[in-house]
Amino acid sequence: MPRPEDAFNKNFASLFDEVSELDATPLSDIISSSKERYHDFEFYTEGGLKKIYRCQDRKTGREVAMASLKDELSDARKESFFREARLSASLQHPNIVPVYDIGIKDESPWFTMKFISGQSLDELLQKNPPLIEKLDIFLKICDAIAYAHSRGVIHLDLKPDNIRISDYGDVVVVDWGLGQIMASDCDEELLECYSFNSHDLDTMTIDGNIKGTPGYMAPEQTSIVKEKKGVHTDIFSMGCILYTLLTDKKPFTGNDLEHLIKNTAECNFPKPSARRTDLEIPAPLEAVCLKAMSSKPEDRYQSVTKLQKEILNYRDGFATSAENASLFKIFKLWFKRHKALAIASSFALIVSFAAIFAGMNNLKLAELNALQLAEKLRIEKEYAVKINKDAAPRFLERAKFALQTFNFKDAMNFSSSAVELDPSLKEAWHIKAEIHFNSQEFNAALKAFSHATANPDLIKICQKYSEIKPQDSVKLTNDNYLMLFEECIKYKLKPQVAGLLHSKAFSEIDIDERIAFCVGVMKIHNKIESLHFDFNKKTKHLDISNNPHLDTALAIQNFPCKSIDLSHTAISNFICFRSQPTEILKVSHTNVLELHSLSLDQLRELDISHTSVPNISRLHGSELEVLNISHTNVRDLDFIKEMSQLKKLTVHQGQYNKRQLNEATKGIEVIIVP
C-alpha cells in the first residue's frame, strides 16, 4: 500500500520559495507597518472646491474616497474644509456618506469617506427608472435629511448631483460642503463646527461662487430674497428634487444665470403637469411638490418627516393632505389599496351602503353635506371620463376592423362606445355614421356625420333620403333602395355600395323582396337591361345561367337556394355564393380561375367544366359526390383519393390516360365527354 505521500508532487516545493516571513501574519504586518496609509490614488471627480480621489487604505484594505482642497490654501478655507468633514462625520446614518478619517498632509487638509461606486441621481434619471423606484430613492433622501435636521445640520445644497446611488441600492447624500449648523438645535460637540463668519451668511462662497446650485436653490438662497436659511430651505430643495423626479427637468430655468436667479427668487416655475404635458404626473405628488416649493417658508412642509409621510401616503395608496382629499377620493384610494377585498365584498358593500351612510351621520361626519356629495359625483365622473378616454382608441380600432370585415353590428357597438368615451374621435363618428347609412338610418347618419369630416356627396345623398324616408326605423322601398344604390355607384361611393348591398343581403327580408332586390341590384351593378333570373320556390333551384355580361352577383349572397346554376356567365369567383345552403353548384363556361373562394360545407355537386381552373386541390377533403372537370386544365388524379365521397366524375376525352384513369377511379362512375 503506497502512502499518500508517495503521490506528492515535488514541483510544489517551488511555491515554498516564494513564501516570505511576512506571509504568515500579513495583516499584523501591514497594520503595524509605518508605510503611508493611503496609496494608489486615482483621480475621480472634482467639484467647486474639492478634488476627490479614489485610493486604497492600507490599514483597512478597502477602497476609499479622499477629498482634498483644489488649490491655494488660505487658513479660512482650510477651516471650512475641516468644518465640512467634521459636520459629515457627525452624521452617522445609512443614507449619509460616512467620513472615515480626517488629516493634514504637507499642509494640505484631506478627509476620507466611503467610496460609493455607482451613479448620481442625475445619471440614474437619464435611464428613466419607474416612478416607484424614484420615490423609494426620494424616501431615503428624506430619511437622511430628516436625520441631519434632527442633529441640527442643514445641507443647503441638495440636488440630484449630490445624491449617489450605488449599484446595490445604497442611496447616500454627499457633499455637505455648504452645510450649516443650527446653533440652537445641534449637539454641543457640534458647536465647534459652528461659525458665525460673515461669509457664511453671504450667498457667495468665500471664492465668490454662488452658494447652492441654481435650479435647485430656494428663493432665500438668492441674494434677492432676504430670509433666514433653515430647515425650510432644505425642504424647498427636496421639493425641487421631487419636481425633477416627476418631470426629469430642473424646476427653474432661465436664459442666463441672472434670469435663472430671478426666477428662483420669485419662485417662478411651471407646475410639473404643465411642464410635461406628455407625462401623466400623479396629482397628489404634484400637490406635494408644489407645497414643498411654496415661496413662503411658512407655507412649506414644516419638517422633512411631514413631507416624507405624504410621499409614503401616496405610495401606500392613501390620500395626501396637500391635495385636500375629499371623502370620495379617500374611499377610492382605499379601494385601490384593497382591490381584492373590495371586489369580494362589493356586494355586501352595496347592501350596506345605506346603513353606512346612516352610520356616518351618527358618527357626526357632518361634512358629508350635499355640496360635497355633488363635488364627489363630479370628481367621480371626471375620473371615469379620464380613465375611459384612454380606452376609446382601442374601441375605435375594433370598430375599424369590424367594418372592414362587414361585421356591421360589432362596428356599430364599438364605434358607439368609442364616441361615447371620447367624443373627439372623428374617425369613430365616421364609422358610426357609415353603419347608420348602410342600415338606411339617414337621420342618425347625418347626426354622426356632423361630428366627422365626410364626403359632401354622401351628405347630400343622406339628406335627400332622409327627406324621402324621414323615419329611421322603417326601410326604403325596393325602388327607392335601388335608386339610392344607383346614386352611390354614380358618385363612386364604393364603401356605401358594398355596405348597402351587404346590409340588405344579410337582413331578414322575404323571398319576393329578395328576388326583386337581387334582380334590381344585379342589373344596376352589371349595367345590363335584362337578366335571366329564375327561382323555383319548390325545388329551391336558382337559375341565373346564360347571362354572358353578368360578372358581379354579390346580391345573391345569403340567398336561400339549394342548387344554383350560374353557367354561361362572366363571374370569376365564388364570393357571391357565401352564406347559401347550396348543395349543387354549376359554374361551367364562366371566368372562374380558381376555387379558393369556394365554400364547401354543404356542397355535394360541382360543375366547373369549360373553365380555366388548373387544379382542384381546394376540393381535397370535401364531401363532393358529383364532380365535372371536363374541359378544365386539371390533369392530375391526386384528388380522387382525397375525396372519399366521390361517386361520379365527368372528364373529357383525352384529359387522362385511360389506363391510369381506370386504375385511379375504381368504384367511381366515370363519364367521358367528347
Added chain:
Amino acid sequence: MSEKYNTRETLLQKLQKAEDENSWDEFVKYYEGYIYVVIRSFGVDMNTSEDLLQDVLIKVWKALPKFEYQNEKCRFRTWLCVLIRNTTYNHFKSKANRQSQQNVSYDNVLSSLDMINEPEIDKIAELEWKSYISNMAWNNVKNSFSDMARQTFEDSMNEMSNEDIAEKHDIPESSVRVHKSRIRKVMIKEIARLNLELGG
C-alpha cells in the same frame, strides 16, 4: 481552522515541554509523512520504508527531550534527517551482514547512504520539507477551488505552459492566469502557516 493552530507556539515547542499528551499524536500525524518521504528519497522501497518509519518514530520519541531546540544553530528537520539517515543506514548494514550469504545485495542503498554527508542531508531535509509542506498545503486548500481551477493549477505545477493549459481545458488563457494567481496566493498563505505551525 482547527484549534491547534490558534497559538503561534510551534508543535515542537509544545512537544518538548511534554505537557500535552496529545502533542505526540499530533507530531506523528504531521511528521510521519515527512519522515516517510525522506526515507523514500534514500531509495528505499515502500514496505521497508514503513518499517523504518516506525523505527525512526521510536528513536525520535526517545531522543526528543535531549534535542536542544535552537533554531539558528540546528534545525529540527536537519537533526531529524540525520537520525533518519542513520537509522536507515544501520538497518541496511545489519541486514546486509545477516543476508550476505543469501546473496541479496543492499549495496545500492548502502552506497548511496554512504555518499550522504551532513551538508548533503541538510539539502535533502530542506528539499523534502518544502515539497512536503507544499503538498500538504495543497491538500488542505484544494477543495476550496473549482475542479477547473484545481486542474489548471496542477497542470501549471507540472510545468505546462499557460497556452497548453488553456487549450487542454478549452478556456481562455486569461482564465488560466486568474486561476493560477488566485491559487498561488492562497497556497503561499497556507504554506507560510504550515511552516510556522509545524516548522523547526
